[in-house]
Amino acid sequence: MESLSQSTVFAWLSTEGSMSFTAGEQSYFRHNETEYPKGFSRYRILFSELETLNATQLQIINEAVDRWLESLNCKLSLALIKRDCGLNCIEVCTPEPLSAEQIAAISETAFLELFELTFDAPQLSQVGLLVMDMDSTAIEIECIDELAAMAGVGPAVAEVTELAMQGELDFEQSLRARVAKLKGADAEIIDTLCAKLPLMPGLKEMVAELQSHGWRTVVASGGFTPFVNHLKQLLALDAAFANKLDIDNGKLLGTVSGQVVDAQYKADTVLNCAKQWQIAVGQRVAIGDGANDIPMINTADFGIAYHAKPKLVQAADVSINRLNLKVLPYLFQRT
Incomplete structure (x- = not known):
């Protein structure tokens, strides 16, 4: 997290230093994911891998998160949440649930998303x-649209799709009607599409x-x-x-x-x-x-x-x- 050193909160979280920190009038405490403060509401701020963000984007995230945390004006406990997926995640625990306005204030920030973690969320470390x-x-x-385009019947399939979207066909009717448009197409288009499946x-x-x-x-x-x-x-x-x-x-x-x-x-x-x-x-x-x-x-x-x-x-x-x-x-x- 060294690249986030412009952010005072991130800089503190990314070190092995003290268990508490104060910035202005806001106090923060540190917790581990498995030892979060019981009874607190839990929120997770996620943003992309650092290498995918340019300096301007990083600055926007840094300043927005610091400013938002300070605006909550309550006792906060924070933790870095680690997974092997590559995203960055900060858990924010608050004594009371955040209001819709408070959530919206950070949710409008580009390049990041905020999620509430419910008490009954699935357990990652248990089989699921x-x-x-x-x-x-x-x-x-x-896939049906791509096959249709490769078979030269894209517009015909699109017409059936539009009927389905208008509620004139149920799923099975729509499926069979669209597949019918592929009749006579070379089956090699399937292997071609599989090879480049995005x-x-x-x-x-x-x-x-x-x-x-x-x-x-x-x-x-x-x-x-x-x-x-x-x-x-x-x-x-x-x-x-x-x-x-x-x-x-x-x-x-x-x-x-x-x-x-x-x-x-x-x-x-x-x-x-x-x-x-x-x-x-x-x-x-x-x-x-x-x-x-x-x-x-x-x-x-x-x-x-x-x-x-x-x-x-x-x-x-x-x-x-x-x-x-x-x-x-x-x-x-x-x-």
């Missing part, structure tokens, strides 16, 4: 389960951190099996579920077979995987970005919206809006 959506959550694209920033680090603590990691997608299986192999995931595209003689048939992986299937995946691996209540986590993920989010003990649509944000326990997937392990506690 993470079920992830794929398109626009684990990867940066929507992972969501922070995905590898997030999964590796959870796996290092014995967590089970699963992807459940309304997309297609070649892509989830690619992710499963690449990231050593425990399971992957998606829809099966029918292929014959190297051509897409324009159909899917087997049970459709819809919103309810994804929700059931949380329960089925938790039962299979005997995951304790409180340790079942799901993350997604769209309305189709709401049942899965509601079924999990802890639901996370990732750069999500408004309806999912409302349903989730927490929403990651600015930073990437590296945030997720910092939302869990260690005791």
Whole structure:
């Protein structure tokens, strides 16, 4: 944290010095993550890796955090929260919950996000389960749109998508109608897309951190099996579920077979995987970005919206809006 030495609070936290510190009229105390002051409310400020920030951005973060902490005008206990994901995190414990206005004051600062850590947040150091959506959550694209573009039927698929967004088609109807547009396309487009599948920033680090603590990691997608299986192999995931595209003689048939992986299937995946691996209540986590993920989010003990649509944000326990997937392990506690 030496690069943050312009910030008096950061400079104090980053040393092995005293357990208390005073700046102006504000007093601070230091705690370890596993020994936070009981009864206090817990908040975590996260911001990107130092090497990704320029001097101006660092100064903005430094000054904003110092100014915000001083404005709280109460006894504060702080801690540096360490994970192997690469982000920087400061835990701020306050005697009383912060007001919406106080939270908004720091949340408006660029390059960082503030999260409240609830008393029943999952335990990172205990075995847990993470079920992830794929398109626009684990990867940066929507696979059906990319396949359609590669097959030369992008506008036709977009028309079906618009009907679904207007509520004229349910998920299964929309899926089958869009896949039908791919009929006759060369199946090689699947391998081509797999080879360049753009992972969501922070995905590898997030999964590796959870796996290092014995967590089970699963992807459940309304997309297609070649892509989830690619992710499963690449990231050593425990399971992957998606829809099966029918292929014959190297051509897409324009159909899917087997049970459709819809919103309810994804929700059931949380329960089925938790039962299979005997995951304790409180340790079942799901993350997604769209309305189709709401049942899965509601079924999990802890639901996370990732750069999500408004309806999912409302349903989730927490929403990651600015930073990437590296945030997720910092939302869990260690005791």
